[in-house]
Each structure stands twice: as structure tokens, then as C-alpha cells.
Amino acid sequence: MAKAAAKTVQEAAGVERRPALGGQDMSAGGVKVAVLPPANRVSLRARQEAVASLSRALGVALPQKPKTSAAKGGRTVFWLGPDEWFVLDEQGGDALADCGKAKGLHSAVDVSHRHVAFAVSGPGAEATIAAGCPRDLSLAAFAVGDCSRTVFGKAEILLYRVSEQEFRVECWRSFSDYVFGLLAEGARDAAA
Amino acid sequence: MLLIRCPYCEEERPEIEFRHAGEAHVARPTDIASISDEEFETFFFIRANTRGTVYERWRHVHGCARFFNAVRDSMSDRFIMTYKAGDPKPKKLPGV
Numbered sequence: 001m002a003k004a005a006a007k008t009v010q011e012a013a014g015v016e017r018r019p020a021l022g023g024q025d026m027s028a029g030g031v032k033v034a035v036l037p038p039a040n041r042v043s044l045r046a047r048q049e050a051v052a053s054l055s056r057a058l059g060v061a062l063p064q065k066p067k068t069s070a071a072k073g074g075r076t077v078f079w080l081g082p083d084e085w086f087v088l089d090e091q092g093g094d095a096l097a098d099c100g101k102a103k104g105l106h107s108a109v110d111v112s113h114r115h116v117a118f119a120v121s122g123p124g125a126e127a128t129i130a131a132g133c134p135r136d137l138s139l140a141a142f143a144v145g146d147c148s149r150t151v152f153g154k155a156e157i158l159l160y161r162v163s164e165q166e167f168r169v170e171c172w173r174s175f176s177d178y179v180f181g182l183l184a185e186g187a188r189d190a191a192a
Numbered sequence: 193m194l195l196i197r198c199p200y201c202e203e204e205r206p207e208i209e210f211r212h213a214g215e216a217h218v219a220r221p222t223d224i225a226s227i228s229d230e231e232f233e234t235f236f237f238i239r240a241n242t243r244g245t246v247y248e249r250w251r252h253v254h255g256c257a258r259f260f261n262a263v264r265d266s267m268s269d270r271f272i273m274t275y276k277a278g279d280p281k282p283k284k285l286p287g288v
């Protein structure tokens with residue numbers, strides 16, 4: 001309902017949504033940093049009792065192990081803490097509405113426009129992230145599918161390893177200029 | 193860089209993901225309105241500030257965001273062990 005109303009207002013005013021850094025990308029040597037299109041995101045908090053019903057409602061089993069994620073049909077759920085998950089839907093689904101169908105007590109907040117996401121890919125992707133992130137990013141410590149809140153320079157990020165040579169970096173919108181700049185710097189260093 | 197084990201993430205993480213959050217095991221008075229000013233002062237302001245083994249609250253603020261407790265040596269800055277919030281003060285410490 002909120003979605004439909006927003007659309008009407010937008011259309012009536014003749015305005016268009018322009019995402020922060022929309023469409024920008026850069027590449028250097030073996031790394032490409034691309035700003036990803038807008039997506040549907042939900043910050044989810046729940047106790048153990050509600051996990052089963054939320055998993056059913058979202059169509060993805062909420063991961064229980066620290067640092068892990070679970071994906072199904074364009075929707076990915078990231079473990080952020082023992083009672084906290086981050087839901088990402090990249091195929092137009094409404095994760096918030098789906099959470100609403102769960103019987104278990106939970107808190108779900110739509111944070112779709114709080115974040116800007118980047119894809120960092122290529123043989124130098126790991127070195128690019130390492131330019132600002134103190135974590136061990138070797139495959140043994142941060143495997144494909146692993147995810148975590150951490151830091152990148154002075155910004156907090158959500159880091160997700162999509163594949164051996166591709167990471168997804170999510171940061172708060174107001175940090176996106178800084179994060180993109182530091183990623184670009186890291187990519188140039190990794191290429192050198 | 194100093195590595196700190198988060199009991200919720202179940203692994204060691206870089207220190208800059210964490211934030212110190214004061215002395216651990218400070219019990220809030222059950223009936224705060226009935227205590228004297230002196231008792232309130234002791235509860236609210238007075239800390240042990242021990243030289244040696246200290247029990248502290250920490251928060252994995254840029255990780256799982258949970259508060260937990262740590263036993264640390266205030267002279268060497270070595271972390272002796274960490275444990276979940278709400279767990280009792282450990283009676284026996286590893287390697288001490």
C-alpha cells in the first residue's frame with residue numbers, strides 16, 4: 001500500500017528517484033568496483049521462537065551459524081548477530097510484507113534506502129577490500145557465502161563474499177562517497 | 193593489531209570492531225529509590241580500577257553488536273578470556 005501511494009506521489013510530482021552514486025563504476029587492473037542497483041532490504045530482529053515462522057514466511061531458512069548467509073530465489077538472508085538478520089531482495093520482492101505474514105514475534109524494519117551497495121570483483125578484489133578492512137579475507141577465514149558487519153576505513157560496512165573473487169559491500173548511504181573513494185583507491189593499489 | 197574473541201561470533205576479530213563498555217558485574221540496586229546517596233555514589237561512580245586481572249564489559253559494536261564480558265590483564269593488556277553477557281564471573285581462569 002505504501003509502495004503504491006509513493007508511486008502516485010512521485011508520478012504526480014513528476015519526480016524520479018536517483019540513487020546515491022547511481023550507475024557509477026571504476027576499474028583498475030584486475031578489479032572492478034560497481035555501484036549496484038537499488039534493492040529491497042529489511043533489518044530483522046527476532047528471538048529463537050520466531051525463527052521457524054519467519055523462515056517459512058520469507059521462503060529462506062534464517063541462518064543460525066555466525067558469519068553465514070542463506071539464499072533462495074533472489075533473496076539472501078545474512079546472519080548479523082544471535083538475534084539479528086539482514087534480508088536482501090534483489091528481484092523486486094517485498095521482504096517486509098513477507099515478514100508480516102510470520103506469526104512469531106519479531107521486529108522488521110525496511111531499510112532499503114539506508115544502504116548503497118557495491119560489487120567488488122576480479123582477481124584483485126580481496127586486496128581491494130583489505131585496503132581498508134582489518135579482517136582476514138583468505139578463503140579459509142572468509143569463505144564464499146560468508147558475511148559480516150565489519151569496518152572499512154572509517155565506515156561500518158556489511159561484507160558478503162559472493163564468490164571467490166567477488167564481494168558485495170553494503171554501507172550506509174551517507175558513507176557511500178567515502179566508501180566508493182576508498183574502494184577505488186584500494187583497487188588502484190591492488191592493480192599496481 | 194590486537195585480536196579479541198567474540199563469544200557470539202565464536203572467533204577472534206580485530207580490536208577496532210570492538211568498544212570498551214566499563215567494569216563488568218556491577219549490580220544495579222534492586223530498589224534504587226531506597227538507597228542512600230553514599231550507596232548510590234558507590235554503585236554509580238566508584239570502580240575497582242584493579243591493577244592486574246580486570247573484569248570488563250565490551251561490545252562487538254561493528255560486528256554482531258552484542259555486549260559481552262572479558263577478563264583482561266590491565267598491565268599487559270592481554271585478554272585472558274571472554275564470555276557471554278549474563279554468564280557468571282568465571283571462577284577459574286585459563287592459564288592463570
Ligand SMILES: [Zn+2]
Nearest residue numbers: 198201252256
Ligand atoms: Zn560478535
